[in-house]
Amino acid sequence: MQIASSDIDAIRQVVNQVLEMHAREEGGQRSQARAEILIHSMQVFAQRGLQRTTVQHLLDASDVSRRTFYKYFRNKMDVLESIYRIFVDNMLLHFHKEVKQASSAHDIIRNTTKVYFDYHVSMGPVIKLMMEEARSSNSALAPHRIRAQTLASEVLADQINRYTGNNYEPLVFLTMLWMLENYSLYIFEDGGFSPERLDQCLRVAVGVAESLVLGEVTPGMLERPAP
Template sequence: MTSRERILDGAARAFGRLGYARTRVEDVLNAADVSRPTFYKEFSSADDVFETLARLHFRELSKRLVDALESTGDPSGKLFAIVDAYFRWRSELGPLGRVLDVEARQPRSALARIRRPVTERLVEAFREQIVALGRPAPDPLLLGALISAAEHLGDTLPSDRAPTAREMTRRRIAMLRLAAGVLMPLEPERKRRRR
């Protein structure tokens, strides 16, 4: 394992245990068992290593969702695959993932800048898939709301143990129902005739 990998591994444990605001470089040094000069050869600060962990975290999410999109040609299968991949990823996050997720949703956080392009790519990927099915492109605001709903449902997964099959199924069903409602085109209102 390289020094950089040891630092990232130690930082993941330190941030997962202490949270973002309470983790200092000293905590990372102790968890990684590296010297201060070794740390500073690789990273400029605790924030720098935290942002690196966040980039890796969101890169993994993007990869899983793209793989899910490409896993089947069936439109409803794609939706199920994406929802399933997202909740599986969330259930595997562990303490660091939860800290990263919470911090990334803070509007003024440095991690929000990292999360935003991932969210924008997801919205665009969803729009492209829907248009490819011959349906009208949905409002990006609605797709963003779906992503927020998925994040909220992911937040309700247990953090102290692996979720049960029932807990995962409930979240998948809830998300699929929300998605079906958002993706179903609204019928134009019929004008009532005056008699």
């Protein structure tokens, strides 16, 4: 799958923004060479998968020397982990923003669910590769997945409690996030993106969350659409 130039520009903006944030937190400077390796490696991983991708493929895609590559990364897995961390952190930034701007528990559920799916769709097929890898307990990606889900579930528990007065277990929201994770894999099933599946998953996920957390469902969310 080729990534369109407009999508590359959007990816570059996200990568540069998050790397700038990481540099501030770590007291360092953002490297544009490192950013370009990450940006162009996404398409390689999406096209070839993890096993069939080599460091040379990443060098060719990003047009950097082997010396430059090893200045920033240990191996191809280090690149994939860095990509995953960047987009997890970007999702969490938008997640927190939507929660703070929400004016009701309904808003929190709808807006954060949309952020979750927007994040996965923006990543394209490479997200399926990373999600499957992150679910392996011995993967370098696994701690980032756990961190993101833990932070998101705690924020949801606190903020929805603020509107409903119900002191939900964070595990309730972890369960919802696990559901969303499986929906995201379903959207990219069969190797391609399906807008119809996205619409279906977004609608049903919101309906299930409303039913579970609020005890009520917006009409039409869980019913099969009329043919």
